[in-house]
Amino acid sequence: MHDDEAAFAELVTRHRPEIQLHCYRMLGSFHEAEDLAQETFLRAWRYRADYRGPGTYRAWLYSIATRACLDVLKRHRRRQVRTSLPDPSPEATTSYLAPTPPVAVPWLQPYPDHLLDEVVDRNAESGASPASTVVARETVELAFLAAVQHLPARQRAVLILRDVLDWSARETASALGTSVPAVNSALQRARPAVRQHLPSRRLDWTAPANSSAGDRELVRRYIDAIERSDATALAELLVADARSSHQAGAGGHTGTEPAWYQGRGTLVAAWAPVMEGPAGGPSLRMLPVRANRQPAVATYLRLPCQPDYMPFALAVLSLANDRIAEVMAFRPEVFDAFGLPPRLGNDES
Structure with missing residues (x-):
């Protein structure tokens, strides 16, 4: 392979999906992960x-990708993660949610499910690690990705290599150019730090990854209620203490900090400007997608002065007990990654 560009290109094609996913776990940003996969x-x-032979190629690529991500994180040391947000409804229960929503990580972006499926398919073809290890739901959910972003860079790398990829301490030490005791020490510090930012009710967090007919119907009803401006129907789909969080610049939220709302009534009221506004006012269209093994909706907004619906936000939904428990809205900059159209005509749905 040393001088065979065609053989190298074939290996790139085979391993790129999981290397990009690895970079995404390290960085939290879909676009940065694309760049770092290319850099790898x-x-x-x-x-x-x-390169020492076929048996070492995959591990070799992961080592290169990890070091490339560490280089980026070293340059981005000033990136700040919000450690707390004011809760507008302190009396409501928050037992199953993380202390802060994933949108508190300013650079976090959703990851398309079709690319996760590609990792599974490629691994099945090559006989590499099973999908349950590489794309297990609990390691691609936004709650986990956000929690990992709180860790120092090398602790993050150790946690991902050891607990996500199931590497040994010796393999991890070799990849990072450090010692086994240093790896074990970093892992001991990283695990409790991540747990502090994860949902406390693990059964909710690790719900089945496959999209069920019931989930798809729930999302369809959610879209229908909003597009028809039916506040009553929307309220019926939400749990009593439902949360909605908006990344800065997402879903009409233009502040410099994420917005965070809680309570069924509060969420329905937040939709009021669109759902109960004057005739001829702003209107919405939504398309169902999937992100991070969760249902999601791409929202388009049309203002009265516009002929088309333009990208507004990509919202990832958390479901519990056949209801919507959380809506996390992210900026629409990832629409292309999901294969979504750049606009919708007035006659499209």
Whole structure:
């Protein structure tokens, strides 16, 4: 493979989906993960003489990708994660949710399910790690991705290599150029730190990954209620202490900090400007998608002065007891990654 560009290109095609996912776990940003996957393969070609044979290629790529991500994180040391947000409804129960919503991580972006499926398919073809290890729901959910972003860079790398990819301490130490005791020490610090930011009711967090007919019907009803401006129907779909969180710049929220709402009535009231506004006012269209093994909806907004519906937000939904428990709205900059159209005509749905 040292000088065979065609063979190298075939290996890139085979391993790129899971290397990009690894970079996404490290960085939390879909777009940065794309760039770092490309950087990984550029480095791999540059240092191809270090490649020791087919049995080591996958681990070699993961090592290169991890170090590339660490280089980026070293340059981005000033990135700040909000550690707390004011809760507008302190009397409501919050037992199953993380202390802060994932949108509190400013750079966090959703990840398309069709790319996760590609990782599964590629691994099945090559006989690599089973899908249950590589794309287990609890390691691609936004709650986990946000929690990992709170860790220092090397602790983050150790946690992902050891607990997500199931590498040994020796393999992890070799990839990071450190010692086994250092890896074990980093893991001991990383695990409790991540748990502080994860949902306390683990059964809710690890709900079945596959989209059921019931889930799809619930999302369809959610879309229908909003597009028809039916506040009563929307309220029926929400749990009593439902939350809605908006990344800065997402879903009409233009502040510099994320917005966070709680309570069924509060959420329905937040939709009032669109659902109960004057005739001829703003209107919405929504398309169902899936992100991070969760149902999601892409929202388009049309203002009275516009002929088309334009990207507004991508909202990831958390479901509990056949109801919607949380709506997390992210900026629409990832629409392309989901294969979504850049606009919808007035006659489209």
